[in-house]
Amino acid sequence: MTALLQVDGLRVHLPVEGRLRRVLHEVSIEVAAGEALGIVGESGSGKSMTARAIGRLLPAGARVEGDIRFGGADVLRLSGDALRRYRSGGVAMIFQDPRAHINPVRTVGDFLTEGLRTHQRLSRKAATRIAVGLLADVGIDDGAHRMTQFPHELSGGLLQRVMIAAALAAEPLMLLADEPTTALDVTTQSEVMAILDRLRRERGMAMVFITHDLELAGAVCDRTAVMYAGSIVEQNASARLHSDPLHPYTQGLVQARPDIASTTRLVAIPGQPMSAYEVGNGCPFAARCRYRADVCTTQVPPLRPWHGGWTRCLRAEEIADQLAAQGANRG
Amino acid sequence: MSVPAAPVADAVATAPVTARRRSGRWVSRLGIGGWVALAVVTVVLLVAALGPLVLSTDPDEVNLSYGYVGPIPGHPLGFDGEGRDLLARLIHGARTALIGPAIVVAVSTVLGTAIALAAAWVGGVFDTVVARVTDAMFAFPGLLLALLAVSLFSPGVTVAAVALSISYTPYTARIVRSAALKERSLPYVAALGVQGFTGGRIVLRHILPNILITVVAVATLSFGYALIDLAALSFTGLGVQPPQSDWGVMVAEGVNGIIAGYPQESLFAGGLIVITVGAVNFLGDRIEATSEVPG
Numbered sequence: 028m029t030a031l032l033q034v035d036g037l038r039v040h041l042p043v044e045g046r047l048r049r050v051l052h053e054v055s056i057e058v059a060a061g062e063a064l065g066i067v068g069e070s071g072s073g074k075s076m077t078a079r080a081i082g083r084l085l086p087a088g089a090r091v092e093g094d095i096r097f098g099g100a101d102v103l104r105l106s107g108d109a110l111r112r113y114r115s116g117g118v119a120m121i122f123q124d125p126r127a128h129i130n131p132v133r134t135v136g137d138f139l140t141e142g143l144r145t146h147q148r149l150s151r152k153a154a155t156r157i158a159v160g161l162l163a164d165v166g167i168d169d170g171a172h173r174m175t176q177f178p179h180e181l182s183g184g185l186l187q188r189v190m191i192a193a194a195l196a197a198e199p200l201m202l203l204a205d206e207p208t209t210a211l212d213v214t215t216q217s218e219v220m221a222i223l224d225r226l227r228r229e230r231g232m233a234m235v236f237i238t239h240d241l242e243l244a245g246a247v248c249d250r251t252a253v254m255y256a257g258s259i260v261e262q263n264a265s266a267r268l269h270s271d272p273l274h275p276y277t278q279g280l281v282q283a284r285p286d287i288a289s290t291t292r293l294v295a296i297p298g299q300p301m302s303a304y305e306v307g308n309g310c311p312f313a314a315r316c317r318y319r320a321d322v323c324t325t326q327v328p329p330l331r332p333w334h335g336g337w338t339r340c341l342r343a344e345e346i347a348d349q350l351a352a353q354g355a356n357r358g
Numbered sequence: 359m360s361v362p363a364a365p366v367a368d369a370v371a372t373a374p375v376t377a378r379r380r381s382g383r384w385v386s387r388l389g390i391g392g393w394v395a396l397a398v399v400t401v402v403l404l405v406a407a408l409g410p411l412v413l414s415t416d417p418d419e420v421n422l423s424y425g426y427v428g429p430i431p432g433h434p435l436g437f438d439g440e441g442r443d444l445l446a447r448l449i450h451g452a453r454t455a456l457i458g459p460a461i462v463v464a465v466s467t468v469l470g471t472a473i474a475l476a477a478a479w480v481g482g483v484f485d486t487v488v489a490r491v492t493d494a495m496f497a498f499p500g501l502l503l504a505l506l507a508v509s510l511f512s513p514g515v516t517v518a519a520v521a522l523s524i525s526y527t528p529y530t531a532r533i534v535r536s537a538a539l540k541e542r543s544l545p546y547v548a549a550l551g552v553q554g555f556t557g558g559r560i561v562l563r564h565i566l567p568n569i570l571i572t573v574v575a576v577a578t579l580s581f582g583y584a585l586i587d588l589a590a591l592s593f594t595g596l597g598v599q600p601p602q603s604d605w606g607v608m609v610a611e612g613v614n615g616i617i618a619g620y621p622q623e624s625l626f627a628g629g630l631i632v633i634t635v636g637a638v639n640f641l642g643d644r645i646e647a648t649s650e651v652p653g
Binding site for chain 1: 481482544545546548549550551552553554555556559563564567568
């Protein structure tokens with residue numbers, strides 16, 4: 028089976044103060060039709076850049092290498108009508124901050140129906156009917172009234188639902204959700220996430236879900252990829268990644284997550300996160316890694332298959348053995 | 359997903375209310391001074407449009423025996439040196455004085471805005487070229503270009519207005535471009551791109567309406583400057599040609615009267631120019647100020 032989205036060796040350089048700086052080292056991901064892939068990482072790890080590269084939203088002057096294929100089409104070389112078709116029907120993006128990403132002086136109704144009327148050539152009446160239905164789907168019952176309101180009259184949570192409705196309106200094959208709940212408060216977060224997860228499954232859409240919340244990614248995504256300093260360091264089925272993290276960074280993330288039943292101190296990852304352009308020869312995580320060996324600072328670890336997924340660690344076998352021994356001791 | 363009918367009707371009913379409330383907020387930011395300026399401009403425009411239709415006195419009727427005669431019944435402002443009725447000439451002159459600037463503003467605003475939007479959207483080399491060319495044209499005073507044009511072709515308001523339109527276009531383009539660039543950099547514009555809309559649609563349906571207030575402000579300010587420039591050309595004899603009545607022409611013709619002790623003609627015509635330009639510029643300033651407040 029060929030994947031719907033296939034990203035191969037994606038490398039991105041952005042111009043910063045006149046110099047090209049590397050923000051993505053090597054990102055390779057695959058998403059099958061209807062499948063959800065979570066990309067987890069801390070700020071600056073390149074997860075949003077990955078989403079932007081897939082949506083062809085990189086700033087002018089960016090240098091992009093590698094390959095992005097969507098349904099067989101070469102995304103990086105799309106232009107004109109083909110690019111518009113890809114963006115209007117292939118992928119739909121849900122942004123972190125809905126308020127900044129919706130025209131502030133047009134009504135919610137205009138925002139929701141513009142795509143339906145332009146791309147699907149529906150009448151105003153038909154588009155309005157569909158939009159009201161979509162708003163009901165995302166849990167907004169007084170849709171007809173909301174459609175006459177302006178974005179500043181809606182709360183952040185409502186507006187994010189509106190954005191999800193707009194993304195669904197295009198009936199895309201894949202959703203690109205870039206931290207869709209980060210700007211919302213916690214109770215709204217879980218509601219919006221539940222709606223997004225349910226509607227995506229019902230419609231059989233694939234999703235690339237960007238978040239810094241490993242647990243959330245695990246809950247809504249079939250597979251999870253962990254990013255660090257511009258590279259994907261580990262990728263596996265979400266459950267597996269959660270129960271048996273192999274890469275030292277993933278282990279750190281899993282251990283750093285609070286548990287309501289436990290009162291022990293959280294284990295933090297020592298050191299500072301590294302920017303992608305600071306990465307030299309060797310493993311980007313080496314400086315903070317407790318399994319570090321000499322080889323880690325001189326050799327860039329390749330992606331290696333690991334229990335149905337991939338990992339980017341030179342000492343994967345040794346770490347696995349150590350973990351097994353620890354597990355045996357505890358058991 | 360059935361949709362109850364009542365809320366839809368409700369929504370239709372509330373839509374105009376929302377629109378009214380928004381424009382109400384915008385209009386209230388004009389302030390008292392802005393409203394006075396708007397009233398003055400409206401009165402001047404109404405007089406220019408309707409005055410000649412209402413007024414029965416012929417502005418071009420020469421009656422030398424009334425030369426420099428003050429106000430008499432039926433002629434409240436008196437007569438000029440050739441015995442023509444001053445009020446009639448001022449009212450007819452309003453038309454010629456305002457039509458020229460209107461042409462200049464219409465042409466330079468449409469051209470300038472189109473160039474600015476194209477430059478801001480396309481960006482890159484095209485934008486740089488547009489920016490440099492508008493900068494270079496800034497070095498040319500509009501009046502100088504108009505003088506050059508009328509001396510190359512023939513004196514007259516049309517040639518002068520076309521020349522001024524050309525020299526006002528970069529001014530408009532420059533200001534609108536910076537507003538358009540700012541708008542284009544906002545995330546929602548990128549988001550529209552990801553929704554697969556064409557560049558033309560994003561520019562015309564989203565960016566232009568959102569910077570329209572800047573365009574209106576620039577157009578209003580240009581109108582004041584164009585009125586002054588064209589009046590100055592008419593004063594020097596290169597714009598509107600006598601005996602047609604025009605405020606600039608009247609200021610020039612009244613110069614002889616000043617020496618003879620009858621300053622009314624120059625004074626009234628000059629005063630109207632000052633009041634009109636002042637009101638228009640103040641209004642433009644107020645509109646520009648409202649555009650700086652997010653809303």
